Amino acid sequence: MRQIIKATQLLADEWPLPGEEASSTGAVRLTLIDYLAWCGGAALPGVPAGARVAVRLEPADDEADLLPYLGQLPLIDVHFPKSAEGRGYTQGRMLRERHGYTGELRASGAVFIDQIYLLARCGFDAFELAEGQDPQAVIAELQRFSVAYQPMVDGLTQPLRRHR
Amino acid sequence: MYRYDTIDQTLVAERVAQFRDQTRRFLAGQLSEDEFKPLRLRNGLYIQTHAPMLRVAVPYGLLSTRQLRMLAHLARKYDRGYGHFTTRQNIQYNWPKLEDVPDMLADLATVEMHAIQTSGNCIRNVTADHFAGIAPDEIDDPRPYCEIIRQWSTVHPEFNYLPRKFKIAVTGSPADRAASEVHDIGLHMRRNEAGEVGFEVLVGGGLGRTPIIGKVIREFLPREHLLSYLEAILRIYNREGRRDNIYKARIKILVKATGEVAFREAVEAEWALLRDTALRLDVAEIDRMRAFFVPLPYETLTDIDATAGREPEFAAWYRYNTRAHKMPGYRAVVVSLKAPEIAPGDITAAQMDDLAELADRISSGQVRSTHDQNLILGEVRQQDLYETWQGLSALGLATPNVGLLTDMICCPGLDFCSLANAGSIGIAKQINERFTDLDYLYDLGPLEIKMSGCMNACGHHHVGHIGILGVDKSGEEWYQITLGGSASGITSLGTVIGPSVAKAEVATTISKILDVYLAARQDEESFLQVFRRIGVQPFRDQVYATDH
Known part of the structure; x- marks a missing residue:
């Protein structure tokens, strides 16, 4: 059973990967193209009636395509094919800060302990880690910095406005 | 500070x-x-x-x-x-x-320093005019804004994995002493008609394999919007910049591919959504930062003739290694790290300690570093210049060559760098050994030689009056020479003079180039002025003339 970190807890992941069968609880994760088709009424063989449907964004995907559906999405998975891939940080911030998405925002793929803090500041609250990462160390890493300079959605100290 | x-x-x-x-x-x-x-x-x-x-x-x-x-x-x-x-x-x-x-x-x-983001595909150390705060021609001191940018960019969560490195330079004067037009973003402080301070914003300059001069995408950005505008540019770049080819990944390539107008529109559209968020700087915040950079308590002095009755060596040093200061009775002193026997930009621990002692004694307790690899004592009373010269001479830091041929910019090259194709320190040595006659250097006047050991152009060769680029030819070090580049005044990229020359021929080739300059010079024309008037051909003819 794949495990994820969500809200600093280590949990079993209920969401199958894109292309995998729906879980026994009816959870299914689609690529953006499939998700938009499904939202448009297309019948997809992997999506049973009454399924709970999540979406995965790849780096070149435009998260704005999801705007009509943000209220119904239980999970948006932002995929990082490589750790050097940086577009997902922007996708995360846009979803959380600009578009007000409040569901689970997950980083998956090449997600290593040393990116966790940055991802969390961009609004990610769940992490599907790369192979070989120690979950307890990752949870501790979320607390690595107690201060930061940028005003972000996480409400951490904003030193640029520190005189207030 | x-x-x-x-x-x-x-x-x-x-x-x-x-x-x-x-x-x-x-x-x-x-x-x-x-x-x-x-x-x-x-x-x-x-x-x-x-x-x-x-x-x-x-x-x-x-x-x-x-x-x-x-x-x-x-x-x-x-x-x-x-x-x-x-x-x-x-x-x-x-x-x-x-x-x-x-x-x-x-x-x-322990001394409020770090090495954060000095490399990697992220926002690098922000640079500025090295005469910031003391230059007579300054519109406003850029350093408070640099510090605001430093803080904003440090461990920025969204922009730590950019397509490629990202460099920002800020100037507060009309004269560009920070090579700002060959940076990913160049910021030029301006005053609008209402007297308010803001920035002209340039994007997409850079050297490397594809040298490009930055394009103005905003004539005047009110200062309170500095960070929101930078964030808008960085966000567009982070999303749209190429990640498939390291040589096409800088923002200059994106600006070129998108087109200046379309790129500007994209930035402005993103900025419209960011400008009134928490990134907007209020005046109190800016003033708090400016208070760190208030002018020092200057004495009321008048200008004096510091060289009167002094020896010619001091007069030469005064002429070449000191610069005007905005306050009467003061000069800025450039500490030359270009003594002939050392690699350009190198300084020993003992020199650093002794220079610190000198700066405490006769300047402000501050030292500045320059993008042309020298240091500056920014606040020297003119009456103390002679003592300063004596002190620096004893340290080997008073070579009177600032702005002259031997004040070369030089990357570490093949001697240290794993990216380099060819050595550059050895070429600097060769040039120093060839051009030992100071009177000849003084006669040549302002001349910038900049050399890089590879295409990455850390030595800024594209913007040298004479640029030297190390290339690898079947395992041998060869050097391609460009003429007419400049990163100050009118920024221009050098023109390749012709086929690269062998390592042993570099100084000789420069001699030939200088012969053409001296023969063509009218009145007080500088090398750059002559090049801009006569073009590359006469130099090419001389360098590649076959002996008969």
């Missing part, structure tokens, strides 16, 4: 702890070479030809003497007793041990 508060100090301390942990995991085999690389780079650590290289940030080129003494301490304790100032106002150590680097960073943190 800016002083850390508990937030700044906490952040660098937590960063040191993070890197110490990353280094420990690497040395224990828990992190692979590939996994460790982006982490060490973001803390200034390269793995070079002989040893690791640590690049320490000197934010906008400003150092206290306390910090300079720490840099000396690092050179002595962890390196081979010297450091190397770079073309982005930073200092590099070429011989540290990997396992010592966390301790070096911890030492730096």
Whole structure:
């Protein structure tokens, strides 16, 4: 059973990967193209009636395509094919800060302990880690910095406005 | 200058702890070479030809003497007793041990310094005019805004994994002394008709394989919108910049491919959504930062004739190594790191310590680093110039050659750098050995030689009056020469003179080029003016003439 970190807890992941069968609880994760088709009424063989449907964004995907559906999405998975891939940080911030998405925002793929803090500041609250990462160390890493300079959605100290 | 508060100090301390942990995991085999690389780079650590290289940030080129003494301490304790100032106002150590680097960073943190984001695909150290705050022609001091940018860009969560590195330079004067037009973003301070301070914004300049001069995308950005506008540019770049080809990944390529107009529209559209968010700076915030850079308590003095009755050596040094100051009775002193026998930009630990002592005694307790690899004492009373000269001469830091042929910009080259195709320090030595006659150098007048050991152009060869680029030809070091580049005044990129020349021929080739200049010179024309008037052909004819 794949495990994820969500809200600093280590949990079993209920969401199958894109292309995998729906879980026994009816959870299914689609690529953006499939998700938009499904939202448009297309019948997809992997999506049973009454399924709970999540979406995965790849780096070149435009998260704005999801705007009509943000209220119904239980999970948006932002995929990082490589750790050097940086577009997902922007996708995360846009979803959380600009578009007000409040569901689970997950980083998956090449997600290593040393990116966790940055991802969390961009609004990610769940992490599907790369192979070989120690979950307890990752949870501790979320607390690595107690201060930061940028005003972000996480409400951490904003030193640029520190005189207030 | 800016002083850390508990937030700044906490952040660098937590960063040191993070890197110490990353280094420990690497040395224990828990992190692979590939996994460790982006982490060490973001803390200034390269793995070079002989040893690791640590690049320490000197934010906008400003150092206290306390910090300079720490840099000396690092050179002595962890390196081979010297450091190397770079073309982005930073200092590099070429011989540290990997396992010592966390301790070096911890030492730096005790004097409010760090090496965060001095390499890697992220926003690098912000650079500025090295005469900021003292230049007579200045519109306003750029350094408070540089510090605001430094803080905003440090561990920026969204922009730590950009397509490629990203460099910002800020100038406060109409004269560009920060090579701002060959930066990813250049910011020029301006006053609008209402007298308000803001920035002209240039984007997409850069050197490297594809040298491009930055394009103005906004004539006037009110200062309170500085960060929101930068964030808009960076966001467009992070999303749209190419990630498939390292040589096409800089923002200059994106601006070129998108087109200036379309790129500007994209930035403005993103900015419209960001400008009134928490990034908007209020006046109180800006004033709080400006208060760190208030002018020093200057004495009321008048200008004097500092060279009257002094020896000609002092007069030459005064003429070439000192610059006008905005306050009467003061001069700025350029400390030449271009003595003929040393690699350009190198300075020993003893020189750093003694220079710190001199700066405390006769200047402001501050030292500035320049993008052309010299240092500056910014606040010297004219009556103290003679003593300053004597002090610097005793340290070997008074070579009277600032702005002249031997004031070369030079990257570390093949001697140290694993990217280089050819040596550059050896070429600097060859040029120094050839051009020893100071009177000849004075006759030549202002002349900038800039050399890089490879296409990455750390030595800014594209914008040298004479640019020298090391190339590899079947395992041999050859050098391509360009003429007519400049990064100040009207920025221009050099023209390739012809086929590259063999290593042994570089100084001889420069001699031929200078012969053409001297023969063509009218009145007081500089080398650059002559080149711009007569073009490359006469130089080409002379350099490649076959002997009959």
